[in-house]
Amino acid sequence: MSDSLKPGHADVLVGLQYGDEGKAKVIDIIGDRYDIIARFNGGANAGHTIETSKGPLALRQVPSGVLLDKCTLYIGSGCTVNLGMLVDEINMINRLGIDLTGRLFISSRAAVIQPHHLEVDRLNSGHIGTTMNGIGPCYADRALRMVDDRRVSISVGDFLRDSESAIAAVSANAVAYGNASHLTDRVEQIKAAVSQIKPYILDDDLYMVRRVQAGANVLFEGAQSVELDVAKGSVPFVTSSHTIPGFAYVGGDLPPKYHRYTIGVAKAIVSRVGKGPMPCELGGEQSATYCAAASLTTGTREREKKEYDPKALLASSDPFDVGMALRILTGEYGTGTGRPRRIGMFDLAQLRDSVALNGVDMVFINKCDCLGLYALTQQGTIPVVTSYGDHQKKVLNIKGFAAFEADTSAARQFSDLPNQLRDLMSFTEEALGCPLLGIGLGPSRNRNVVRLDLLDGSRPTP
Numbered sequence: 001m002s003d004s005l006k007p008g009h010a011d012v013l014v015g016l017q018y019g020d021e022g023k024a025k026v027i028d029i030i031g032d033r034y035d036i037i038a039r040f041n042g043g044a045n046a047g048h049t050i051e052t053s054k055g056p057l058a059l060r061q062v063p064s065g066v067l068l069d070k071c072t073l074y075i076g077s078g079c080t081v082n083l084g085m086l087v088d089e090i091n092m093i094n095r096l097g098i099d100l101t102g103r104l105f106i107s108s109r110a111a112v113i114q115p116h117h118l119e120v121d122r123l124n125s126g127h128i129g130t131t132m133n134g135i136g137p138c139y140a141d142r143a144l145r146m147v148d149d150r151r152v153s154i155s156v157g158d159f160l161r162d163s164e165s166a167i168a169a170v171s172a173n174a175v176a177y178g179n180a181s182h183l184t185d186r187v188e189q190i191k192a193a194v195s196q197i198k199p200y201i202l203d204d205d206l207y208m209v210r211r212v213q214a215g216a217n218v219l220f221e222g223a224q225s226v227e228l229d230v231a232k233g234s235v236p237f238v239t240s241s242h243t244i245p246g247f248a249y250v251g252g253d254l255p256p257k258y259h260r261y262t263i264g265v266a267k268a269i270v271s272r273v274g275k276g277p278m279p280c281e282l283g284g285e286q287s288a289t290y291c292a293a294a295s296l297t298t299g300t301r302e303r304e305k306k307e308y309d310p311k312a313l314l315a316s317s318d319p320f321d322v323g324m325a326l327r328i329l330t331g332e333y334g335t336g337t338g339r340p341r342r343i344g345m346f347d348l349a350q351l352r353d354s355v356a357l358n359g360v361d362m363v364f365i366n367k368c369d370c371l372g373l374y375a376l377t378q379q380g381t382i383p384v385v386t387s388y389g390d391h392q393k394k395v396l397n398i399k400g401f402a403a404f405e406a407d408t409s410a411a412r413q414f415s416d417l418p419n420q421l422r423d424l425m426s427f428t429e430e431a432l433g434c435p436l437l438g439i440g441l442g443p444s445r446n447r448n449v450v451r452l453d454l455l456d457g458s459r460p461t462p
Ligand code: IMP
Pocket: 018, 019, 020, 045, 046, 047, 128, 129, 130, 131, 132, 133, 134, 135, 136, 223, 224, 228, 237, 238, 239, 240, 273, 274, 275
């Protein structure tokens, strides 16, 4: 880590499946090799959890490098910002004894979530199953720019330059929407947040370029995942921003000439929240319908834990039950929303396409320890999707491994892994055509096998 005369480089880390692959954990592991960790898309729809000595820290908008005290945290122009929620997040981080002054910068060009965005998203969310954070309507207003004589595209920098006019514009948009009293309350919340946010706003388009030219290394942190890209994902069941690595150099305010590696993060227990295709889903349509209905209520995690015996479900012949058991046992519920996630088989066919389409150089696979649970199923094997040829799913059943926890707790390198898992990971590398940067064997920082040496060196020639 240094700002020297030699220009630095940028790596881009993205999720390769449907979001929630454990990107924040990987950033926590590799982040000390970088000077800047930057977000380039999305906003409070993201939920990134980092394990700290004081318990899990759930981040929504602040980049995941908060625990790395030498790291600059940058929120790029491609992001949306909910000012009130950001103040709450900064205060939560402050309470952990972490001061973000001089470390956190928000591009003045980032778009502001306005009260009516939340309302529009709330009313329309059902069809897609959005997180209801107003992200889609905010990006839509950015593209609309003006409606009649009203400016609907409001950026963070508008509050820096002329806070009163910016508040007036936000109010005018709320009034045009219907001026419901709770929208007025939300305008007041924005007003209250502005003074606390101002010190973090950066009105300097060249900031990232200058830092990298001076030697800083950047890690771009993707939110959501490539399958949820607004154009390249499973449209329309996607988020409203570009999540693919190429967009890091638009929304992250740096020219692509500094790009070095693209790092993909996936997990062995695949999950998806919201609607949309998920060909590897355990229980298929039944699971999708159940999760959609359960997402409309709160407390599903507690209810499922109380109502079901996951070990009995695991032994069922019905894949829907197996999916539910894996959700309960591996904690697959939305960080921000608490929604139950749909659960799928380890899907090498989807991953292989994601890797190829996005030029991924290396992959970190989380939740490999959870594959051990398949040993408790009726078949005792791990189902792995290997292709979708002729619209027919091909599933390979690999022998499961028992007593998994005991087998991996001491694993520090690939050779320490149980034979079956090591073989599965070699098979995965071959199928994906790129090396594995790491294997997650538990949520904590030290329960992973990582090949940090893959991050040494310069951009490989294609
Ligand atoms: P939106 O991003 O709130 O508009 O939601 C659109 C779709 O993206 C929905 O299916 C969400 O569940 C999904 N989505 C948004 N953010 C995340 C995330 O951080 N992880 C997983 N899915 C997400």
